[in-house]
Amino acid sequence: MPYEMIATLMFSTMMLMLLTGQRVFGAIGFVAVVAALLLWGDKGGFDIGFAAAMKLMKWYPLLTLPMFIFMGYVLSESKIADDLYRMFHVWMGGLRGGLAIGTIGLMVLISAMNGLSVAGMAIGATIALPELLKRGYDKRMVTGVIQAGSSLGILVPPSVVLVLYAMIARQPVGQLWLAGVVPGLMMAGLFIAYIAIRCRLNPVLGPTLDEDERSEIPRAEKLRLLRAGLLPLIIFAVMMVPFVNGWTSLVESSAIGALAAFAAAVLKGRMTRTVFENSVRNTLGITCMFMWIILAALAFGAVFDGLGAVKAIEDLFTERLNLSPWMILILMQLSFILMGTFLDDTAMLVIVAPLYVPLVGALGFDLVWYGILYTITCQIAYMTPPFGYNLFLMRAMAPPEISLRDIYASITPFVIVMAGALALVMIFPQLALWLPNYVYGK
Amino acid sequence: MTGMLRGFIRGVDAVNHRLGRVVMYGIFVLMGILLWSSVSKTFFLPSLWTLEMAQFVMVGYYVLGGPYSIQLGSNVRMDLLYGGWSDRRKAWFDLITVCFLIFYLCVLIYGAVSSTAYSLGYWKDAPFSFLFGVLTGAEDIGRMEQSSSAWRPYMWPIKVVMIVGFVLMLLQCLSELFKDVLRLKGETV
Numbered sequence: 001m002p003y004e005m006i007a008t009l010m011f012s013t014m015m016l017m018l019l020t021g022q023r024v025f026g027a028i029g030f031v032a033v034v035a036a037l038l039l040w041g042d043k044g045g046f047d048i049g050f051a052a053a054m055k056l057m058k059w060y061p062l063l064t065l066p067m068f069i070f071m072g073y074v075l076s077e078s079k080i081a082d083d084l085y086r087m088f089h090v091w092m093g094g095l096r097g098g099l100a101i102g103t104i105g106l107m108v109l110i111s112a113m114n115g116l117s118v119a120g121m122a123i124g125a126t127i128a129l130p131e132l133l134k135r136g137y138d139k140r141m142v143t144g145v146i147q148a149g150s151s152l153g154i155l156v157p158p159s160v161v162l163v164l165y166a167m168i169a170r171q172p173v174g175q176l177w178l179a180g181v182v183p184g185l186m187m188a189g190l191f192i193a194y195i196a197i198r199c200r201l202n203p204v205l206g207p208t209l210d211e212d213e214r215s216e217i218p219r220a221e222k223l224r225l226l227r228a229g230l231l232p233l234i235i236f237a238v239m240m241v242p243f244v245n246g247w248t249s250l251v252e253s254s255a256i257g258a259l260a261a262f263a264a265a266v267l268k269g270r271m272t273r274t275v276f277e278n279s280v281r282n283t284l285g286i287t288c289m290f291m292w293i294i295l296a297a298l299a300f301g302a303v304f305d306g307l308g309a310v311k312a313i314e315d316l317f318t319e320r321l322n323l324s325p326w327m328i329l330i331l332m333q334l335s336f337i338l339m340g341t342f343l344d345d346t347a348m349l350v351i352v353a354p355l356y357v358p359l360v361g362a363l364g365f366d367l368v369w370y371g372i373l374y375t376i377t378c379q380i381a382y383m384t385p386p387f388g389y390n391l392f393l394m395r396a397m398a399p400p401e402i403s404l405r406d407i408y409a410s411i412t413p414f415v416i417v418m419a420g421a422l423a424l425v426m427i428f429p430q431l432a433l434w435l436p437n438y439v440y441g442k
Numbered sequence: 443m444t445g446m447l448r449g450f451i452r453g454v455d456a457v458n459h460r461l462g463r464v465v466m467y468g469i470f471v472l473m474g475i476l477l478w479s480s481v482s483k484t485f486f487l488p489s490l491w492t493l494e495m496a497q498f499v500m501v502g503y504y505v506l507g508g509p510y511s512i513q514l515g516s517n518v519r520m521d522l523l524y525g526g527w528s529d530r531r532k533a534w535f536d537l538i539t540v541c542f543l544i545f546y547l548c549v550l551i552y553g554a555v556s557s558t559a560y561s562l563g564y565w566k567d568a569p570f571s572f573l574f575g576v577l578t579g580a581e582d583i584g585r586m587e588q589s590s591s592a593w594r595p596y597m598w599p600i601k602v603v604m605i606v607g608f609v610l611m612l613l614q615c616l617s618e619l620f621k622d623v624l625r626l627k628g629e630t631v
Contacts, residue, residue, distance in 0.1 A: 017542065020535050021524025023517040026543030033549040049546065050553025053604060057501050060493065063476070066469055066503065248480040251496070255476035284466040284507045285516030291504035292517065296546070 003307045004316070010035050010303065025289075029296030035303045052298035056291070060251060061163050061173060064115070066287040067254035068160050071261045072119035073279040075110065078270035080261075081123045083228035084109060089131065090222055094214060097199030097206030099135060100145045101192050103128045107149030108188050109232040111156035113261065115163070115254075117382065118286075120150030125397035138205040139402055141198070144410035147394055148191055148418065151379040156184035158239065158254065161375050164294075164349050169357045169367045173250050174243065175436040176371045182431050183372050187421045194417050235260045244439065301354045314359050325363040332356055333377055333422070340381020348381065369425075372432040376422045383411045383418075444629070447620045451631075454617040455513065458610055462510020468503040472496060490593040498600045505607030509614035533622040540619050547612045554608055558601040561587035 010031055017027035029049065036048040056062065075081060088102030095101065103124065110120045124146035132142040154161040157177035166173040199206035239257035242248040248256065265271045317328050336356070340348055353374070360370045385391060385408055394407050425431050479492035511517060524532065559569035562576065563584020575581030587597045621631045 017539070018520045019523055020539045021519045021527075021532070022536070022539035022543060023512075023519055025517060026539070026546060029546035029550075030542040033546050037549070046549060047553045047556070049550045050557055050604075053501075053505075053550070053554070054557070057497050057600075060497065063472065063496055063500055066472060066500070067476075070469055070473075242480070247484055252476050252480040252483075255473045256480060258473055259477060280466050280469060281514070282516075283469055284462065284503070285511045285514045287469075288504050288507050288511035289516045289518060292508060292511075 004312050006035070006039070007304060007307055007312070010300075014300070025292040025296040028293065028300050032296060032299035032303055036299070036306075039303070039306070048302050049299050052295055052302060055298055056295055059167055061167055062291075062294075063251045064158075064163055064254035065160060065290055066283055067251075067258040068115035068158065069286050069290075070279060070283040071254075071258045072114045072116055073282050074258075074261045074265050074271075074275075075113060076119045076122035076126075077275045077278050078265040078268075079127070080231070080265055080268060080270055081106070081110060082127060083225065084232065085123075085127045085131070087225040087228045090217055090225055093209035095196075096203050096208055097137075097195045098208065099128075099132055100137060100142060100195045100199070100206050103132070103142070103145050104149045104188055104191050104195070107146075107152055108156060108185070109229070110150075111153040111184070112236045113232050113257070114153055115158040115160035117150045117153035117379075120153045121146065121394065122397060124150050125394060129402075130399060133399065133401070135209065136207050140406050140410040141195070141205050142410075143394065143398065143402055143407055144412075144414045145191070145195065147383055147391075147407075147411055148414035149188075151382055151418075152184055152188060154379060154382075155180045155187065155372070155375050157181060158257070159375065161349065161378055162371060163250070165353060165357075165371050165374055168353045169361070169371060171367050171371060175368050175440060178244075178436040178439055179368050179372050179432040180375065181435050183376065183421065183425050186424070186431065187376075187418065190417050190421055191414065194413065198413075231264060235264065304355065313355070314362055317359075318363075325365070328363060329360065329365065329426075332359070333373065333426075336374075336377045337380055337384070340378065340384065349378070366429065366433065368436060369429045369432050372425055373422065376418060376425065380415055380418050380422070383415060444624065444627070447624060451617045451620050451624075454613045458509035458614050459513060461610070462507055462513070465503060465507040465510070468499055468507070472499045472503065475499060490591075491595075494589060494591055494593055494595055498595075498603075501600055502603050502607075505604050506610070508607060508611045512611070512614050512618065530626065533625040537619065537622045537626065540615055540622070544612060544615050544619070547608055547615065551605065551608045551612065554601060554605045558598055558605060561596070561598040561601055563587075 014028060014031045017031060018024060020027070033045075033049045037045040039045065040048075085103075085106055088106050089099060092098035092102035092105070106128065107120050107124065110123060114120070129142060129146055132145075133139060153159070157180055159177060159180055162176045162180060163173055165171075166176050195206065235257060238260050239253050242256065243250060243253040262271070265275070317323050317331075323331070336348075336352060339352060356374075357367065357370070361367055383391065391407060391411075395404060398407065475492050475496045479489060479496070482489045482492070524535070527535070555573060556569040559565075559572045562572075563586055564572045564581075566572075572581050576583060588594045589597055624631050
């Protein structure tokens with residue numbers, strides 16, 4: 001059987017297995033080991049599963065994963081972000097759509113303290129969403145705001161997705177993180193512009209706060225709330241400054257960040273028994289979920305590598321279909337979004353990336369730049385039905401008056417904005433590359 | 443029969459639950475090692491052992507914590523179809539597909555055992571009987587594998603941890619399988 005056929009067969013079997021609803025790692029791992037046994041039998045076929053475990057152990061940057069997950073849980077469970085939300089609420093409330101714009105600001109700050117989108121999602125859905133609904137904001141718009149805003153978590157440094165990408169693409173994490181800064185802020189800016197324009201055209205969507213409510217808050221209180229904004233800046237600084245200066249490694253910085261978040265929660269008196277228990281237990285659960293999926297996906301990827309599937313696909317595109325590199329790149333991004341809507345996000349990351357990244361490198365594109373395209377595509381895939389990590393989380397966390405229909409309808413304009421941001425970064429690579437080149441002086 | 447299944451489920455769940463409750467504090471051990479690593483690097487000589495030790499702790503954390511994460515239901519499933527099914531249909535499908543998961547774990551365990559035997563200086567084709575022989579004293583340990591880093595730790599302890607973790611994971615999956623059997627018999631689990 002030709003190798004492309006085997007690869008296609010493996011891929012479709014895996015999709016079918018995933019549809020049965022078995023745990024994702026089991027479905028991927030099973031297809032991987034069965035394919036390995038059929039292909040290579042007792043000459044290495046038995047070892048491919050365990051070889052992945054050893055490889056996983058040696059992936060040093062992966063140690064950041066539990067640290068960032070722990071940080072995210074501490075931040076969201078301890079409700080340390082309440083004051084942060086209050087700050088934006090008080091300062092932005094006077095504008096049309098100001099609370100929604102403030103929520104985007106809140107999400108940017110949370111993203112700067114955290115590498116996944118889960119924390120932003122939890123904070124947005126439990127703190128910001130009820131407040132916004134109470135003030136008469138349009139429910140479809142605010143649901144979209146929180147989903148789109150929290151997805152910035154994986155683009156603004158620190159970012160776990162970029163750590164995983166860095167391992168697969170063998171690119172420096174520091175440069176990738178810096179490359180995410182400008183596109184992340186730009187995307188936040190585009191969201192804000194979108195909200196501002198829509199609320200100007202149709203003020204019902206995002207009414208201003210009442211005069212009474214605003215004048216109730218004394219100036220001193222307003223200034224005191226500004227201090228809340230310091231917390232994310234401090235946490236971001238203790239994590240990033242030693243890392244960018246090369247005093248500590250990435251992994252060590254993530255541990256410092258986790259300690260800083262933990263210390264902040266303790267100092268503010270928010271680290272109760274329940275918060276502690278939930279953070280520690282959920283960190284184990286989510287870390288295990290990630291690690292076991294990556295373990296299985298590495299075995300799957302190893303079989304794919306053994307087949308030379310990447311080379312086969314590259315030949316298919318460049319030789320037989322005779323496409324230009326840019327066409328291939330655009331096709332890849334489109335197929336990626338399509339797959340992202342079907343595949344679980346982690347699975348997508350560890351299965352699709354090893355396939356695409358070498359191809360992009362072979363076509364002569366900058367892999368740091370591609371990392372940003374890749375991350376933005378992941379963000380879009382997170383939010384698009386039928387499978388979107390953020391969609392599921394939103395459904396689990398949102399108040400009952402928000403239906404699944406609302407959630408689906410809410411994301412459309414934001415996905416369009418994100419696709420626009422993706423196109424901008426594709427056309428102007430300097431958006432991503434300027435900052436890392438400036439800092440690392442290339 | 444039902445009594446035996448119930449006994450198995452109770453026993454396995456209890457062991458994995460207790461182990462998971464201990465292992466989950468491993469996050470602080472990991473954090474401690476990494477913080478020590480940054481402190482020693484900045485103020486004294488960088489430690490040689492921190493990097494690999496952190497990796498070993500991470501392996502223990504996710505492998506030994508795995509069964510507990512299954513109990514917690516943290517392992518994502520694709521719920522496009524699954525989410526809409528009745529409990530009975532879910533149980534039927536799980537009953538069948540969990541066997542695939544178990545097969546995967548068996549291959550993992552086989553790989554772990556032969557790699558452990560290798561790390562104890564054995565490279566013929568009967569790793570199971572060799573490891574058994576080591577335990578009973580019938581086989582001699584050969585040249586032990588060491589990591590190729592400057593610290594040069596022995597590799598067998600972490601591999602043994604992985605065998606233990608994979609076996610516990612296997613037992614947990616069997617427990618899930620038996621729970622589905624009981625559910626299909628119409629009993630409450």
